[in-house]
Amino acid sequence: MATAVVTQESLLDGTVLDTGLKVRLAARDNKHTKSTSGLAPKYLQANLIVLPSRYASDFRDFCTRNPVPCPLLAESKAPGDYGQLKSYLKISAENVASSLDIRTDCPRFNVYRDSKLQEAAVPDIMNHWTEDHVAFLIGCSYSFETALTAAGLPPRHTMLNRNVPMYRTSIPLNPSGVFSGGTYVVSMRPYKKADLDRVRAITRRYLPTHGECIAWGWDALERLGIKDVDSPQWGDAPMTMDGRPLGAVAGDEDNVPVFWGCGVTPQEAVMRTSLQGTVMAHSPGCMLVLDCLEDDVLES
Amino acid sequence: MATAVVTQESLLDGTVLDTGLKVRLAARDNKHTKSTSGLAPKYLQANLIVLPSRYASDFRDFCTRNPVPCPLLAESKAPGDYGQLKSYLKISAENVASSLDIRTDCPRFNVYRDSKLQEAAVPDIMNHWTEDHVAFLIGCSYSFETALTAAGLPPRHTMLNRNVPMYRTSIPLNPSGVFSGGTYVVSMRPYKKADLDRVRAITRRYLPTHGECIAWGWDALERLGIKDVDSPQWGDAPMTMDGRPLGAVAGDEDNVPVFWGCGVTPQEAVMRTSLQGTVMAHSPGCMLVLDCLEDDVLES
Numbered sequence: 001m002a003t004a005v006v007t008q009e010s011l012l013d014g015t016v017l018d019t020g021l022k023v024r025l026a027a028r029d030n031k032h033t034k035s036t037s038g039l040a041p042k043y044l045q046a047n048l049i050v051l052p053s054r055y056a057s058d059f060r061d062f063c064t065r066n067p068v069p070c071p072l073l074a075e076s077k078a079p080g081d082y083g084q085l086k087s088y089l090k091i092s093a094e095n096v097a098s099s100l101d102i103r104t105d106c107p108r109f110n111v112y113r114d115s116k117l118q119e120a121a122v123p124d125i126m127n128h129w130t131e132d133h134v135a136f137l138i139g140c141s142y143s144f145e146t147a148l149t150a151a152g153l154p155p156r157h158t159m160l161n162r163n164v165p166m167y168r169t170s171i172p173l174n175p176s177g178v179f180s181g182g183t184y185v186v187s188m189r190p191y192k193k194a195d196l197d198r199v200r201a202i203t204r205r206y207l208p209t210h211g212e213c214i215a216w217g218w219d220a221l222e223r224l225g226i227k228d229v230d231s232p233q234w235g236d237a238p239m240t241m242d243g244r245p246l247g248a249v250a251g252d253e254d255n256v257p258v259f260w261g262c263g264v265t266p267q268e269a270v271m272r273t274s275l276q277g278t279v280m281a282h283s284p285g286c287m288l289v290l291d292c293l294e295d296d297v298l299e300s
Numbered sequence: 301m302a303t304a305v306v307t308q309e310s311l312l313d314g315t316v317l318d319t320g321l322k323v324r325l326a327a328r329d330n331k332h333t334k335s336t337s338g339l340a341p342k343y344l345q346a347n348l349i350v351l352p353s354r355y356a357s358d359f360r361d362f363c364t365r366n367p368v369p370c371p372l373l374a375e376s377k378a379p380g381d382y383g384q385l386k387s388y389l390k391i392s393a394e395n396v397a398s399s400l401d402i403r404t405d406c407p408r409f410n411v412y413r414d415s416k417l418q419e420a421a422v423p424d425i426m427n428h429w430t431e432d433h434v435a436f437l438i439g440c441s442y443s444f445e446t447a448l449t450a451a452g453l454p455p456r457h458t459m460l461n462r463n464v465p466m467y468r469t470s471i472p473l474n475p476s477g478v479f480s481g482g483t484y485v486v487s488m489r490p491y492k493k494a495d496l497d498r499v500r501a502i503t504r505r506y507l508p509t510h511g512e513c514i515a516w517g518w519d520a521l522e523r524l525g526i527k528d529v530d531s532p533q534w535g536d537a538p539m540t541m542d543g544r545p546l547g548a549v550a551g552d553e554d555n556v557p558v559f560w561g562c563g564v565t566p567q568e569a570v571m572r573t574s575l576q577g578t579v580m581a582h583s584p585g586c587m588l589v590l591d592c593l594e595d596d597v598l599e600s
């Protein structure tokens with residue numbers, strides 16, 4: 001059975017990046033400057049969004065009202081606080097991320113000014129962070145991918161060493177204040193029809209990191225308003241195991257598209273809203289790696 | 301300015317049903333046997349769904365994944381427990397409902413057997429409740445209606461002494477285990493376009509009782525997949541203040557349809573799923589009235 005390869009990264013000095021703290025410190029010192037995919041296996045990784053405080057309440061409610069695509073894990077303990085968190089997990093804030101500095105601890109950041117990208121893939125946001133900024137940490141689907149792989153159901157894109165395909169859908173998000181008019185972004189992993197029940201059951205337990213798939217089947221494309229499975233808006237186009245575009249086997253029960261809520265959803269909602277001021281986020285793939293484990297967020 | 305009439309009900313012995321406990325005790329003794337609308341003003345009212353325990357985990361996750369139409373307030377402390385609750389509110393279980401007997405404390409109940417209605421509007425479920433049943437209490441929109449009325453924005457149907465119109469939509473719910481394939485049910489209240497921002501802001505605070513409206517505007521009908529505003533699936537058809545069907549003024553900015561997630565959603569999802577065994581619910585309108593106040597669930 002094919003299994004996904006976990007790449008174990010070492011720094012030049014021999015340090016193995018096998019815990020959340022080590023990845024954060026390496027990012028802080030600019031010793032690790034790229035994707036966190038595959039780093040610190042089993043440690044929870046998070047999407048980062050930093051907003052001016054006047055948008056914080058609407059955004060918090062927005063996440064609460066859309067927990068599947070926007071699972072809120074934690075936020076700044078108070079506006080301006082880049083080191084201490086308020087946890088929404090059953091894990092105490094100290095155990096989510098110790099010795100944290102949100103301004104430096106993702107490998108790379110994007111900076112937006114008045115809803116326009118101003119700086120891409122910068123090493124830190126020291127010069128942009130202000131006393132008025134609030135950071136939000138949002139769940140990421142790396143968690144359930146590890147579980148699927150462990151169960152002998154590795155996601156297709158990991159076996160092909162590609163990025164997961166992500167699609168904009170027509171499914172509306174529940175609005176909250178300034179954040180209205182957005183739609184779900186979904187990630188897609190093809191599976192055999194015969195494996196769907198197991199795939200659903202395995203991911204169901206990861207409630208705070210998107211949880212169970214939200215749609216499956218070739219007919220789900222139309223229900224989600226996805227016009228072309230071979231043209232995702234983010235990530236790489238999906239393939240069959242023998243290298244054809246997935247659309248070439250439309251209807252095939254060994255290649256059933258399965259869709260999950262995706263952490264790009266809140267970023268997309270934020271970027272589509274005309275926010276004034278400076279908004280910051282991790283650079284795609286360069287997540288904030290936490291101290292808690294993926295299995296710590298499992299439903300018992 | 302028109303205001304909604306709150307009917308204060310007294311029993312034959314003169315008892316005024318002005319608290320949750322008094323309503324529950326009157327329901328238990330079959331002294332109050334009809335709708336709880338307008339009773340015990342400011343007390344939180346809840347939808348009731350009772351399921352065999354094997355469906356409890358899927359249903360709990362289903363509510364967690366769809367908090368806007370299915371806001372879970374509390375559930376049985378353990379299977380078979382009809383008196384003690386586990387609270388999902390920031391209020392302790394003892395303060396949600398004291399001296400509770402779920403088997404008797406709604407004015408009327410419906411009983412379903414293998415997903416078919418078996419008995420309608422029965423006074424209690426003593427003979428159907430088993431050690432294997434789990435009760436779920438789900439938020440209800442009476443809460444934010446009180447707040448809208450207090451702000452001088454009484455819902456249209458209350459002014460016309462009608463039931464709120466409710467519609468099935470095409471917006472998919474996030475599935476969870478056996479509960480898949482369901483869609484949002486929404487309630488609708490027309491407002492002036494000029495009042496929309498206030499209506500949104502007032503209801504936004506009621507996060508555990510559906511919260512902010514999810515769609516508004518005449519074009520929202522199509523987005524929600526509602527074919528005919530004058531043909532709701534539940535409740536009474538909406539009217540203009542001068543008694544015409546709302547559809548007769550389509551496009552009018554003084555009669556803009558505004559839609560909220562509706563507590564019929566989880567009942568509809570349960571009834572559309574082929575569940576084996578005995579399922580119970582309150583009879584429509586005959587809610588479980590709690591000890592906590594609507595304002596106790598407000599976001600601070």
